[in-house]
Amino acid sequence: MSAGQGTGRPSGLDGYPVEVRAEVAHVRELVSRLHAELPRWGLVVWTAGNVSQRLTSADLFVIKPSGVAYDDLTPESMVVCDLDGNLVDGTRSPSSDTAAHAYVYRHMDRVGGVVHTHSTYATAWAARAEPVPCVLTMMADEFGGDVPVGPFALIGDDSIGKGIVDALATSRSPAVLMRNHGPFTIGPDATSAVKAAVMVEEVARTVHVSRQLGEPTRLSQDDIDSLYARYQNVYGQ
Numbered sequence: 001m002s003a004g005q006g007t008g009r010p011s012g013l014d015g016y017p018v019e020v021r022a023e024v025a026h027v028r029e030l031v032s033r034l035h036a037e038l039p040r041w042g043l044v045v046w047t048a049g050n051v052s053q054r055l056t057s058a059d060l061f062v063i064k065p066s067g068v069a070y071d072d073l074t075p076e077s078m079v080v081c082d083l084d085g086n087l088v089d090g091t092r093s094p095s096s097d098t099a100a101h102a103y104v105y106r107h108m109d110r111v112g113g114v115v116h117t118h119s120t121y122a123t124a125w126a127a128r129a130e131p132v133p134c135v136l137t138m139m140a141d142e143f144g145g146d147v148p149v150g151p152f153a154l155i156g157d158d159s160i161g162k163g164i165v166d167a168l169a170t171s172r173s174p175a176v177l178m179r180n181h182g183p184f185t186i187g188p189d190a191t192s193a194v195k196a197a198v199m200v201e202e203v204a205r206t207v208h209v210s211r212q213l214g215e216p217t218r219l220s221q222d223d224i225d226s227l228y229a230r231y232q233n234v235y236g237q
């Protein structure tokens, strides 16, 4: 795939306004830095996870190149794609999950960031195709209920993206466990999606440990709604 292929634009960002190129520079730096959070929080091994953020000034997003070690990622090595997943700017092949990120951006206007990992406990629940039940205040706060499971889908076309969008359409959760694959998380920006990736691993681990001791107690729907409303609207600064 060559830069600008199928877009009718010249290669790279030359045809885009200066404010778009300035935002690309900022988002390249942000997305590069956020990739370092994945190994820091123990969410990935080797190169197995990716972060993207959509631009506000154009229908483009920034994502990592495929199969490059986290220590070697730089703002310059990030790639820019359009919302069909075509490479627009960059010298490397985009992440193998680019089509899934692009599908989410095309179908969920409120989403500005997407993250995928294979973090151990969340992926263990995905392997069992079992939603993580809402048995913790932290889950009610962050996920507003159970963490749902999406269908199994092979990589390479829109199947994963469609599975993510369909599963999240009926949930308040910013995380979905794609069956036999792993977690995908969303947010208004990439930082929020990284936070959701950290939180889903934490609650998957805690609920798993709780299950070793017996059956955890579900929160009532009223309590989940109350906790979710407080955390989403009042918590923090």
Ligand SMILES: O=C(CO)[C@@H](O)[C@H](O)COP(=O)(O)O
Pocket (backbone or CB within 6 Å): 047, 048, 049, 050, 064, 065, 066, 067, 068, 094, 095, 096, 097, 116, 155
């Ligand atoms: O799930 C997969 C592959 O099955 C991917 O998430 C890889 O684990 C990371 O791919 P790149 O982002 O490096 O292409």
